[in-house]
Structures are given as structure tokens and as C-alpha cells.
Amino acid sequence: MKILLVHTQHAIQRFGTGMYQKYLRYAPLTMPTLAALVPAELHAEVRVIDEMVEEVDLNWNPDLVGITAISSASPRAYEIARHFKNKGATIVMGGVHATLMTEEALEHVDVVVKGYAEEVWPQILHDFKNGCLKRVYEMREYNSALSVSPARQFIRRSRYIACNTVEMSLGCNRKCDFCVAHRFHQKFHAKDVAQVIQEIKAMPGKMVTFLDPNVAGDAQYAREFFTEFKKLKKMWVGCVTIDIINRPELMDLMVESGAKGFLIGFESLDQEALDAANKGFSRVNDYQKAIKEFHRRGIVVQGSFVFGFDTDDLNTCQNTLDFVIKAKIDLPQFTIYTPFPGTEAFLRLEKEGRILTRDWSRYNGHEVVFMPKNMTPEQLKAGVDNVWKTTYSYSSILKRLSDPPYLIKPIIFLSNLNFRWFMKRVHAQ
Numbered sequence: 225m226k227i228l229l230v231h232t233q234h235a236i237q238r239f240g241t242g243m244y245q246k247y248l249r250y251a252p253l254t255m256p257t258l259a260a261l262v263p264a265e266l267h268a269e270v271r272v273i274d275e276m277v278e279e280v281d282l283n284w285n286p287d288l289v290g291i292t293a294i295s296s297a298s299p300r301a302y303e304i305a306r307h308f309k310n311k312g313a314t315i316v317m318g319g320v321h322a323t324l325m326t327e328e329a330l331e332h333v334d335v336v337v338k339g340y341a342e343e344v345w346p347q348i349l350h351d352f353k354n355g356c357l358k359r360v361y362e363m364r365e366y367n368s369a370l371s372v373s374p375a376r377q378f379i380r381r382s383r384y385i386a387c388n389t390v391e392m393s394l395g396c397n398r399k400c401d402f403c404v405a406h407r408f409h410q411k412f413h414a415k416d417v418a419q420v421i422q423e424i425k426a427m428p429g430k431m432v433t434f435l436d437p438n439v440a441g442d443a444q445y446a447r448e449f450f451t452e453f454k455k456l457k458k459m460w461v462g463c464v465t466i467d468i469i470n471r472p473e474l475m476d477l478m479v480e481s482g483a484k485g486f487l488i489g490f491e492s493l494d495q496e497a498l499d500a501a502n503k504g505f506s507r508v509n510d511y512q513k514a515i516k517e518f519h520r521r522g523i524v525v526q527g528s529f530v531f532g533f534d535t536d537d538l539n540t541c542q543n544t545l546d547f548v549i550k551a552k553i554d555l556p557q558f559t560i561y562t563p564f565p566g567t568e569a570f571l572r573l574e575k576e577g578r579i580l581t582r583d584w585s586r587y588n589g590h591e592v593v594f595m596p597k598n599m600t601p602e603q604l605k606a607g608v609d610n611v612w613k614t615t616y617s618y619s620s621i622l623k624r625l626s627d628p629p630y631l632i633k634p635i636i637f638l639s640n641l642n643f644r645w646f647m648k649r650v651h652a653q
């Protein structure tokens with residue numbers, strides 16, 4: 225049996241467009257995990273492609289193609305599906321978009337996997353072999369007993385800045401209304417500490433990148449995990465929510481365990497916007513002091529901001545720009561509010577008649593797909609373009625990176641240059 229596993233990417237991130245370069249790339253684990261789950265008794269030939277770093281060989285003739293996609297990449301996923309279906313392959317699609325938009329996905333592929341694959345993927349392969357495939361397989365509850373380590377030999381390490389990616393948990397115990405994390409993962413699941421530590425021990429190199437939406441989502445688990453991680457004498461970067469500032473003892477442990485970078489979704493400088501988006505646990509008043517505290521502890525900050533909340537107006541972009549430079553955020557990232565299909569945000573805006581397009585390829589965080597409240601779509605887009613442009617001017621980069629911590633600053637500097645390159649291609653005015 226010949227199996228092709230493709231992590232499809234939107235053109236913005238796809239290899240060959242040249243927009244998303246090495247110092248911004250994290251190795252995704254979905255397809256290497258599916259590869260590890262292929263039952264040995266099938267003696268399958270497996271190929272894994274992440275479109276961020278390589279191209280799909282359209283001349284190959286696989287028997288079965290597994291595809292994963294977020295919403296913005298779903299049109300691309302359907303294109304790949306069509307190509308291999310025409311060549312006689314059976315197409316299986318999973319991931320966030322197929323889980324939340326199952327009926328739509330079924331119009332393009334033979335089988336949809338809703339939720340996790342650990343249990344159903346081996347079942348699908350056996351059913352395929354025996355000619356008794358169902359159209360939908362579902363596993364919404366994560367079963368840690370079935371958890372496997374990804375088949376890392378399929379990761380093209382040299383093409384990512386973050387090649388040692390790991391998940392210590394799945395999902396998020398918060399419920400921000402624009403986010404798909406809690407829609408896909410219905411519950412937060414912590415993985416077995418010993419198993420994850422074992423997986424990390426087997427990795428070459430010192431730096432580990434956690435892909436979890438929030439590595440401190442369960443404080444008790446995080447304590448247990450980082451106590452063990454500390455013994456490995458490695459370094460790590462990962463996502464946290466800003467309220468980590470209220471847990472200084474956990475932060476101490478994280479720093480001792482090798483924390484070098486936090487990715488934080490600040491989203492907005494307007495508390496009202498955060499409250500309305502169910503992200504009120506993030507306190508704007510904490511931002512400045514938290515960033516100072518992270519820097520003091522040797523942690524660089526990648527901060528993401530979203531524009532287009534209903535309270536945002538023409539001043540929002542400039543205020544955010546001033547803050548990002550003043551607070552010296554090491555690697556800022558900006559997106560336009562995107563009501564992903566399947567989220568509460570989409571349902572609300574649809575009810576209000578404010579959805580402008582259902583072309584999911586435009587749900588990429590860099591285009592306006594809904595009618596903003598206090599601006600025109602053009603004004604919102606122009607404001608965000610300007611924030612990118614000014615933030616990634618050479619003078620702003622130097623201002624933001626001038627203070628300690630310096631340890632991983634050379635890498636962060638290169639990431640800034642890659643974002644500058646990206647900005648010039650995606651946000652050039």
C-alpha cells in the first residue's frame with residue numbers, strides 16, 4: 225500500500241512562494257504522527273510532505289492520500305484531493321477544518337476524520353485494505369493510552385528554525401470566541417510526563433519548541449512537567465497566556481528549566497475587546513510590567529495582536545504600534561480579526577450579516593473577510609499594513625531588540641528579518 229500524507233499550506237506559507245522563510249517555520253507534527261500510527265503489518269510505503277518546506281510530487285501514484293488543513297488551506301487541500309482522486313487514489317481528510325466543516329469536506333474527499341486520529345487512522349487503513357471504508361470516522365475524546373511519538377525521520381529538520389517541536393498537552397482550557405483550539409480539542413488533555421520527556425531526550429540539539437496553545441494551561445501539570453524537563457538541561461520556547469505573571473513560582477521553575485521565549489497572544493490593548501471575546505483573563509494593565517518581567521528573567525517575547533475587534537477604530541493601529549515599540553516586543557506579529565468557520569465569532573458575525581466572503585483561502589489573517597464596526601474594510605487593511613511596515617523598519621527592529629536578554633537574540637534578529645521580508649510581500653502598500 226502506498227500512502228501519501230500531506231500537510232497542506234496556504235500560498236502565504238507554501239514552499240516556493242518565498243514569503244515564509246526558515247526563521248519563522250515550526251515543524252508541524254500531525255503527519256509524522258499519522259506516519260507513526262501506520263500499522264507495521266500493512267508494510268506500507270509512506271511519504272510525508274509539509275507544503276511549507278517541500279512540494280508535493282504530483283506524479284506519484286499513491287493508493288491513499290491523507291490530508292490535513294486549517295481553514296485558509298482548505299481550498300488547497302481540495303485541489304490536492306481532486307488531483308489524486310482523478311488518479312484513482314482514495315482521499316482521507318482530517319484536521320481543524322474537516323472536523324468543523326465536515327459536510328463541506330465530504331463533497332471533496334472520500335473520508336473525513338473528526339477529531340483525533342490515534343484510534344481511527346489505523347482502523348481506516350485496515351478498512352481501506354478490506355474495502356469497507358466508512359465516510360466519517362470520529363474520535364473526539366483523546367485517549368492517552370494510544371498516544372505515539374511522531375515519526376521524526378519525516379521532518380526535514382534543516383528547513384525549520386524550530387525542528388524539535390513537541391506537544392506536552394492538547395487543546396486549551398480557555399474559550400476565546402475567535403479561537404479554534406477549544407473547538408477542535410473539546411477538552412484540555414495533558415500527556416503522560418514520562419512519555420513526553422522520553423521523546424524529548426531522544427531529540428538531538430538543545431532547543432525544544434512546544435506547540436501547545438498554553439504550556440501553563442494546567443499549573444499543577446506544568447509544575448510536574450518542568451521539574452522533569454529541568455533535568456534534561458535543555459532550553460525551550462512555547463506559548464503562555466499573560467496571566468502567567470500571577471504565578472511567579474511557576475515562572476521561576478520555567479526559567480530554571482530553560483525557558484528562553486514566550487509566545488503570547490496579547491490580541492488587543494483594549495480590555496473591553498478582550499472581555500467581549502471571552503479573553504478577559506488577559507489584563508491589559510499587566511502587559512507592560514509582564515514584558516519587563518519576562519525580559520528580566522531572560523525570556524524573549526513573541527507577541528501577537530489582532531485588529532478588527534468591534535471596539536477598534538482608526539486609532540487602534542497607531543496605539544498598538546506605539547506600544548509594541550515602547551514595550552520592546554522582540555518579535556511582534558499582527559493579524560486581522562478572522563472569524564474562522566465553526567467558531568462562535570463566525571456565527572455571531574453571520575447572524576449580524578457581516579460576513580463578506582466564504583472563500584476560506586481569504587481567512588488567512590491578512591485579509592478582511594467581515595465588515596468591521598468602526599472602519600471600512602479598506603481602512604482596517606491599510607492600518608494593519610502600516611503597522612507591519614513600521615514595526616519591521618530597520619530602525620524599529622533595532623529599537624525593539626536593543627535591550628537584554630541577548631542569548632537567543634541573533635535568532636530573533638533573523639526572525640525579524642524574515643518577518644520584514646514577509647511584510648514586504650504580504651503587506652506592501
Ligand code: SF4
Nearest residue numbers: 396398400403405437
Ligand atoms: S488562550 Fe489562546 S489558545 Fe486558548 S482559547 Fe484563547 S486564544 Fe485560543
